Amino acid sequence: MSEPARLQRVPGDPTPGDPPAYDLIELFFFAYRDFVGDPDRILADYGFGRAHHRVLHFVDRQSGLTIAELLDILKITKQSLNRVLKELIEKGFVEVRTGTQDRRQRLLFTTAQGHELALRLARLQTRRIERALENGAPELREAAGRFLLAMIDPAERGEVMEILSGRTKEAAQ
Amino acid sequence: MSEPARLQRVPGDPTPGDPPAYDLIELFFFAYRDFVGDPDRILADYGFGRAHHRVLHFVDRQSGLTIAELLDILKITKQSLNRVLKELIEKGFVEVRTGTQDRRQRLLFTTAQGHELALRLARLQTRRIERALENGAPELREAAGRFLLAMIDPAERGEVMEILSGRTKEAAQ
DNA sequence: TGAGATATGTCAACAAGGCTGACTTAAAAC
């Protein structure tokens, strides 16, 4: 509205002339809502919310990770994390052990109960994913993964790919 | 871990034996976070949040839609909607007109200013999408769209596809 | 025409889950 028209497009430009990708924008919104909605119903039975789910998920996936590592993954403040983490510990879903090489660190683990819940929620989400892929070509799964990865900030991608490898951090204990 | 292995799978089964799709679960989480994070920074300049964005977006896309229609899309309570809608109206981003066939209804429209902001945010998100697709095969876009649509509850898909068509509702005025 | 249904608006209170800022403690590092 206020910017002068340009005749050439510089690569990496805002490209205000392109029509917005309304379809993908809206699909992403609705799909994500349903995707996180599945676990919500189960979590409510335990008095947990989405924040608990995220913590439980990454603790289960990266057994033995520290508070600092978890904060880095979730990108929330330690005060926010502490509120939900405390509840997960009190209710016996997460366990804390003092680090051995560095005794200032707290290493986080899921308990048997915590692991079961994390797995149950992951399977629920997996079921939705499998149903989404079952009528597609076999390449659809790989395409979905490549698209989602490419949607992530380039600067974060390295870290995300490390997380995806799901390496446990138990070496510390 | 504790369940006996089964040799056959019933279609539509929980399939607890399948390994969870941790990669897609986590990619979806990180990708969506970055996707909605872009607009957040701009919205903060206006004193708006994500809730305002969603309202502004769908009002802009479905010019003339009613409160009831908007509530149905967003799936929040009218009290929640009203709080953000009121602010969008007060600040001159959304305009309300009384319905003509049914004068109980309120038809929602973006103002020029509101349309500009909606477009700016949509373009920002489109840029991320385009960058995600630019190094992929031309089929990647279509695959992403099909995957996301299939992730939505089947019962909702019809409604979502109507929304995607972006038909304006101005006939009423 | 009058009763009831419908669309919207509003008040009050509450909960989840983010945030900032300030401060403590224990352990490691130098």
Added chain:
DNA sequence: GTTTTAAGTCAGCCTTGTTGACATATCTCA
């Protein structure tokens, strides 16, 4: 032995969701 680091905590605030109750205007239908 001082400084830095990892974690925990207190207090208060914001956004955005919730429930429940009730008001108003308008439409529908017997």
